[in-house]
Amino acid sequence: MDSSLILQNVLTPPVLFFFLGTFAVLVRSDLEIPAPLPKLFSLYLLLAIGFKGGLGLQESGIGGQTFTTVGAAIIMSLLIPIICFIILRLKFDVFNSAAIAAAYGSISAVTFITAESFLENQGIHFDGFMVAALALMESPAIIVGLVLVKLASPKDRTRSKKMRWRTILHESMLNGSVFLLLGSLIIGFLTAAHNPSGVAKMQPFTGKLFYGAECFFLLDMGIVAAQRLPSLKKAGNFLIGFAILIPLFNALVGVLVARILLLGPGNALLFVVLCASASYLAVPAAMRMTVPEAKSSYYISTTLGLTFPFNIIFGIPLYMGLVNAVIPSTT
Numbered sequence: 001m002d003s004s005l006i007l008q009n010v011l012t013p014p015v016l017f018f019f020l021g022t023f024a025v026l027v028r029s030d031l032e033i034p035a036p037l038p039k040l041f042s043l044y045l046l047l048a049i050g051f052k053g054g055l056g057l058q059e060s061g062i063g064g065q066t067f068t069t070v071g072a073a074i075i076m077s078l079l080i081p082i083i084c085f086i087i088l089r090l091k092f093d094v095f096n097s098a099a100i101a102a103a104y105g106s107i108s109a110v111t112f113i114t115a116e117s118f119l120e121n122q123g124i125h126f127d128g129f130m131v132a133a134l135a136l137m138e139s140p141a142i143i144v145g146l147v148l149v150k151l152a153s154p155k156d157r158t159r160s161k162k163m164r165w166r167t168i169l170h171e172s173m174l175n176g177s178v179f180l181l182l183g184s185l186i187i188g189f190l191t192a193a194h195n196p197s198g199v200a201k202m203q204p205f206t207g208k209l210f211y212g213a214e215c216f217f218l219l220d221m222g223i224v225a226a227q228r229l230p231s232l233k234k235a236g237n238f239l240i241g242f243a244i245l246i247p248l249f250n251a252l253v254g255v256l257v258a259r260i261l262l263l264g265p266g267n268a269l270l271f272v273v274l275c276a277s278a279s280y281l282a283v284p285a286a287m288r289m290t291v292p293e294a295k296s297s298y299y300i301s302t303t304l305g306l307t308f309p310f311n312i313i314f315g316i317p318l319y320m321g322l323v324n325a326v327i328p329s330t331t
Contacts, residue, residue: 005317021222048206054188056128073133077140081105099287099294102145106279126266135181231301243302247276280304
C-alpha cells in the first residue's frame with residue numbers, strides 16, 4: 001500500500017484541524033467550541049451531503065448498480081453486528097456485547113464525509129447514490145443489537161423489561177441524522193428532476209461552504225475525541241484491540257463485496273468506509289435508552305476515542321490502497 005496516500009491524507013486541512021483540536025486538549029488549552037455550534041455544523045453537513053447525494057441519485061438512477069449497492073450495504077449492517085457480538089461475547093456480557101456490536105455495525109457520517117473529501121483531493125470519481133447507503137445503514141444495526149439483547153439476555157431481564165418495539169423502531173429509523181439525510185436526499189432528487197435553477201441557487205451553500213464547515217466540525221471532533229481518551233483505560237486491552245482490528249476486518253470484507261458488485265474505486269472506497277466505520281452518536285443515544293445495563297464508556301470511548309481517529313487519519317488511505325490492490329483498474 002502506498003504510504004504517500006497516508007501522508008497526503010494527514011496533510012489535508014480537515015485532518016490537520018482534527019489534530020489541532022486533539023493537541024489543544026493534550027496541552028490543556030482553554031480552546032472550546034460553544035455547545036450549539038457543533039450541532040449546527042453537524043446538521044449542515046448532513047443536509048449538504050444528503051442534497052448532493054440526491055443530485056447524484058437523480059443522475060445515476062435508482063435501478064441497476066444503485067439498487068444492488070444499497071441492498072448490499074443494508075445486508076452488511078445486519079451481518080457486522082452479529083459477527084462483532086460473537087467476538088465480544090468472549091470477554092463481555094450480553095448487554096455490553098450487543099451495545100458495542102450495534103455501534104460497530106452502524107456508520108459514522110463524518111468518516112464518510114472525510115472519505116469523500118479524500119476522493120475529491122485525489123481526483124477520483126464517486127457517485128452520489130452512495131449517500132443512500134449511508135442513510136440506510138444506521139437503523140438496521142441498532143435493531144440487530146436490540147434483537148440480540150432480547151434473544152440472549154437472561155430470562156428474568158426479559159420478563160422485567162419488555163422491549164417497546166414501536167418506540168425502538170421510531171428511534172432507530174427516524175432519529176435526527178437519518179431523517180435529515182433521507183429528507184435532504186429526496187429534496188435533492190426532486191430538485192434535480194423538476195427545478196434545475198434551484199440546484200444552482202443551492203450550490204454556494206452545499207458546495208463552496210462545505211469544506212470549511214467540515215474543517216470546523218473536525219476541530220471540535222478532535223477536542224471531543226481527546227477528551228474521551230482517559231476513558232479507554234476502563235475499556236481494557238481486549239476492547240482497545242477490537243476497536244482497531246475490527247474496522248480492518250470489516251474493511252477487508254467490504255472490499256471483497258465491492259469487487260463482487262463491480263464498484264469503481266471511488267464507490268468502493270465509500271462502501272468500505274461505511275463497513276469499517278462506527279457510530280458514536282445515534283447508536284449510543286438508542287442504547288442508553290433501551291439497554292441501560294451496557295456501560296456507555298465502552299461503546300463511546302472506543303468508537304470516538306479510537307476507531308474514528310484511526311479511520312480518518314490512517315484508515316481511509318489504507319482502505320484506498322486495499323481497493324487499488326483488490327479491485328482491477330478500469331483505466
